[in-house]
Amino acid sequence: xxxxxxxxxxSSDRARPDVAVVGAGPIxxxxxxxxxxxxxxxxxxxxxxxxxxxxxxxxxLSPVAEAYFGERQLTGLxxxxxxRWPAFAAELTAASGTGxxxxxxxxxxxxxxxxxxxxxxxxxxxxxxxxxxxxxLRPSELRDREPALAPRLRGGALxxxxxxxxxxxxxxxxxxxxxxxxxxxxxQAVAHLSDVDAAVTVVAAGCGAAALTGLPVRPVKGQILRxxxxxxxxxxxxxVIRGYADGEPVxxxxxxxxxxxxxATVEERADTTVxxxxxxxxxxxxxxxxxxxxxxxxxxxxxxxxxxxPDNAPILGPLPDRPDVLAATxxxxxxxxxxxxxxxxxxxxxxxxxxxxxxxxFGPERFVGAGSAGRTPAATGGGLGGLRxxxxxxxxxxxxxxx
Amino acid sequence: xxxxxxxxxxSSDRARPDVAVVGAGPIxxxxxxxxxxxxxxxxxxxxxxxxxxxxxxxxxLSPVAEAYFGERQLTGLxxxxxxRWPAFAAELTAASGTGxxxxxxxxxxxxxxxxxxxxxxxxxxxxxxxxxxxxxLRPSELRDREPALAPRLRGGALxxxxxxxxxxxxxxxxxxxxxxxxxxxxxQAVAHLSDVDAAVTVVAAGCGAAALTGLPVRPVKGQILRxxxxxxxxxxxxxVIRGYADGEPVxxxxxxxxxxxxxATVEERADTTVxxxxxxxxxxxxxxxxxxxxxxxxxxxxxxxxxxxPDNAPILGPLPDRPDVLAATxxxxxxxxxxxxxxxxxxxxxxxxxxxxxxxxFGPERFVGAGSAGRTPAATGGGLGGLRxxxxxxxxxxxxxxx
Numbered sequence: 115x116x117x118x119x120x121x122x123x124x125s126s127d128r129a130r131p132d133v134a135v136v137g138a139g140p141i142x143x144x145x146x147x148x149x150x151x152x153x154x155x156x157x158x159x160x161x162x163x164x165x166x167x168x169x170x171x172x173x174x175l176s177p178v179a180e181a182y183f184g185e186r187q188l189t190g191l192x193x194x195x196x197x198r199w200p201a202f203a204a205e206l207t208a209a210s211g212t213g214x215x216x217x218x219x220x221x222x223x224x225x226x227x228x229x230x231x232x233x234x235x236x237x238x239x240x241x242x243x244x245x246x247x248x249x250x251l252r253p254s255e256l257r258d259r260e261p262a263l264a265p266r267l268r269g270g271a272l273x274x275x276x277x278x279x280x281x282x283x284x285x286x287x288x289x290x291x292x293x294x295x296x297x298x299x300x301x302q303a304v305a306h307l308s309d310v311d312a313a314v315t316v317v318a319a320g321c322g323a324a325a326l327t328g329l330p331v332r333p334v335k336g337q338i339l340r341x342x343x344x345x346x347x348x349x350x351x352x353x354v355i356r357g358y359a360d361g362e363p364v365x366x367x368x369x370x371x372x373x374x375x376x377x378a379t380v381e382e383r384a385d386t387t388v389x390x391x392x393x394x395x396x397x398x399x400x401x402x403x404x405x406x407x408x409x410x411x412x413x414x415x416x417x418x419x420x421x422x423x424p425d426n427a428p429i430l431g432p433l434p435d436r437p438d439v440l441a442a443t444x445x446x447x448x449x450x451x452x453x454x455x456x457x458x459x460x461x462x463x464x465x466x467x468x469x470x471x472x473x474x475x476f477g478p479e480r481f482v483g484a485g486s487a488g489r490t491p492a493a494t495g496g497g498l499g500g501l502r503x504x505x506x507x508x509x510x511x512x513x514x515x516x517x
Numbered sequence: 518x519x520x521x522x523x524x525x526x527x528s529s530d531r532a533r534p535d536v537a538v539v540g541a542g543p544i545x546x547x548x549x550x551x552x553x554x555x556x557x558x559x560x561x562x563x564x565x566x567x568x569x570x571x572x573x574x575x576x577x578l579s580p581v582a583e584a585y586f587g588e589r590q591l592t593g594l595x596x597x598x599x600x601r602w603p604a605f606a607a608e609l610t611a612a613s614g615t616g617x618x619x620x621x622x623x624x625x626x627x628x629x630x631x632x633x634x635x636x637x638x639x640x641x642x643x644x645x646x647x648x649x650x651x652x653x654l655r656p657s658e659l660r661d662r663e664p665a666l667a668p669r670l671r672g673g674a675l676x677x678x679x680x681x682x683x684x685x686x687x688x689x690x691x692x693x694x695x696x697x698x699x700x701x702x703x704x705q706a707v708a709h710l711s712d713v714d715a716a717v718t719v720v721a722a723g724c725g726a727a728a729l730t731g732l733p734v735r736p737v738k739g740q741i742l743r744x745x746x747x748x749x750x751x752x753x754x755x756x757v758i759r760g761y762a763d764g765e766p767v768x769x770x771x772x773x774x775x776x777x778x779x780x781a782t783v784e785e786r787a788d789t790t791v792x793x794x795x796x797x798x799x800x801x802x803x804x805x806x807x808x809x810x811x812x813x814x815x816x817x818x819x820x821x822x823x824x825x826x827p828d829n830a831p832i833l834g835p836l837p838d839r840p841d842v843l844a845a846t847x848x849x850x851x852x853x854x855x856x857x858x859x860x861x862x863x864x865x866x867x868x869x870x871x872x873x874x875x876x877x878x879f880g881p882e883r884f885v886g887a888g889s890a891g892r893t894p895a896a897t898g899g900g901l902g903g904l905r906x907x908x909x910x911x912x913x914x915x916x917x918x919x920x
Contacts, residue, residue, distance in 0.1 A: 387747070389814060390742075390744050390779075390811055391800075391810070391811025393815050394811070401793065407793050408792065408793055408794025412796050412818060413791075415815060
């Protein structure tokens with residue numbers, strides 16, 4: 115569609131962006147960074163960058179611990195994205211000049227009671243069946259690794275390749291990297307896709323994608339707590355800890371600066387109130403797994419809305435009836451881990467106009483059925499042309515361009 | 518001391534206040550209001566009025582429910598002050614023109630488990646033995662009065678004369694009343710008593726009294742939560758509810774605007790951090806007693822420092838070695854209920870120079886012993902002269918004077 119235009123046509127719309135990204139969360143900013151680094155003219159629309167789900171997210175990069183029954187395709191994407199994280203983190207740190215709290219101590223999965231352990235072992239067996247690195251540990255082995263764990267824990271397992279990053283450092287770093295690469299941030303909301311004028315529009319608006327595109331993205335409320343180790347010291351544990359405590363699933367993410375993220379509820383609600391019951395259950399489960407948490411300061415209790423989808427997997431690719439509009443949303447509980455692969459695959463799609471085979475299971479068309487008057491890709495015709503070469507030679511370093 | 522001075526001496530210090538109050542919490546402001554309304558020239562020193570224990574207090578007026586073993590003298594003072602509350606509330610509302618959230622639905626005392634109920638019954642029997650109005654209630658009778666109470670509660674009792682007020686409305690009302698009566702607020706801290714120049718100095722500085730006077734006032738930390746009924750409706754209960762839940766003492770104070778105060782810890786610590794363990798225990802106990810709290814918004818978690826004393830009773834009266842300095846501090850958990858009587862008795866003492874017999878058990882001299890070089894009232898000589906008549910005829914309405 116966009117290829118083969120004459121030079122005069124190109125020069126006449128010099129001010130028109132190649133790519134407009136709607137949403138400056140990690141997904142939108144990473145896409146903007148990658149596209150701008152490839153020489154495309156990029157604008158990012160968001161009145162409040164980083165104010166969505168990422169502001170509340172814990173930042174676990176846990177494709178192994180989050181490999182659940184019935185989600186094999188999603189697990190494959192999570193693993194593929196997690197594999198890109200070490201290079202992505204290094205590249206982003208260099209491009210932005212700031213740390214993002216990337217840590218590789220691994221994740222301990224634990225069960226408090228016998229019932230909790232039985233539940234967890236079913237999942238670990240499934241994960242091991244997929245060939246994933248999950249090493250069961252006896253209670254004594256657990257406490258050798260993390261002496262602060264409750265003595266009454268019945269057992270656990272180590273997922274050494276499940277890492278973490280700090281989303282509240284990730285978003286500013288991505289913003290800096292994107293701007294240094296030449297992307298322009300427009301601090302305005304986009305109410306309709308027609309408000310955006312660009313060759314390609316990327317909708318990375320989290321829950322806001324539903325109103326913009328009609329895609330079945332729904333808010334899934336999560337409440338999360340931030341604690342702080344007393345006296346400003348580092349928390350008394352290094353691994354991400356995930357577990358079940360009397361049936362309550364809970365995780366604890368330690369940061370080097372003393373912060374511990376304790377989460378999270380998963381609620382089919384669209385409000386962002388913090389409720390007494392949720393806070394109580396999270397704290398109880400957290401303290402049961404790691405008793406020293408009782409003495410930690412409670413510094414924040416907050417709720418956010420994850421962009422959920424009917425099959426829990428993200429929606430990535432062109433809209434069936436608007437091939438110039440790419441969805442990059444619906445990441446639900448996996449937005450942080452899926453940031454690198456989403457940015458890479460969407461950028462390649464923008465450049466080449468052809469989806470990577472990895473995207474096949476995650477296209478918007480899987481939700482286009484009876485409810486949307488049979489608009490399928492085949493029925494709409496047309497396609498994304500691809501913008502590769504549109505801006506001439508690509509810079510070799512994204513740091514070459516500053517906004 | 519201050520009587521009998523010549524007219525010329527009086528006119529030479531026209532600008533000198535009769536009374537300097539150090540501390541603009543409810544105690545200090547109520548004293549200032551009462552003194553100013555009696556025609557005295559009053560200044561109140563506080564860099565941040567109402568920022569002490571009262572900002573965290575729940576506002577229960579509970580001399581019956583808080584009549585504990587071994588505190589009979591304190592209980593007498595609490596009862597005497599609570600008896601003054603209805604008139605005090607009416608007068609203050611009229612003088613300030615603002616409501617203070619005074620409510621008279623009474624207090625329900627409950628026990629969750631059999632052990633909790635046994636513990637509570639011992640106390641109720643003691644309170645009944647003092648002749649106090651405590652009416653035991655069966656579980657069905659409890660729920661007739663408050664259907665939102667947990668069905669598993671084992672029993673309770675009604676203290677119909679234990680009421681409540683909202684401290685966050687009380688302080689601004691007292692400030693307005695004091696200023697309307699002519700008191701002047703000086704927004705500066707007092708580091709030493711010598712920084713204050715007045716005929717009489719009243720130290721109503723809460724925990725700060727220790728540094729100013731050497732009196733044994735120590736901080737006793739309390740953590741407290743504020744919840745809010747969903748959708749802005751009033752809470753589903755009307756009584757103040759106090760109880761034991763699996764050994765955890767807890768109270769719930771409903772406000773007409775939807776707020777519920779849930780408290781409180783009693784900790785021998787001087788920090789004001791909010792800790793995960795305390796919040797968890799308070800929420801667990803609150804939800805156990807009143808399950809609907811789980812759906813309430815958690816809007817605030819905060820800690821404050823009560824001014825505690827060795828015998829849990831306040832310190833009221835002249836310092837042994839400085840009869841022109843009156844202590845009005847050490848109110849510990851009882852500052853709100855004791856506000857009216859403290860203000861009345863201290864004002865009378867300022868005017869007459871003679872302590873009311875009610876004050877006898879609560880004087881500073883009870884803590885002056887081996888540790889303070891034998892300075893007793895007898896050893897210091899002198900006394901408070903009394904300022905009655907110092908300002909000519911008393912106004913009949915405190916509203917006559919505005920600052």
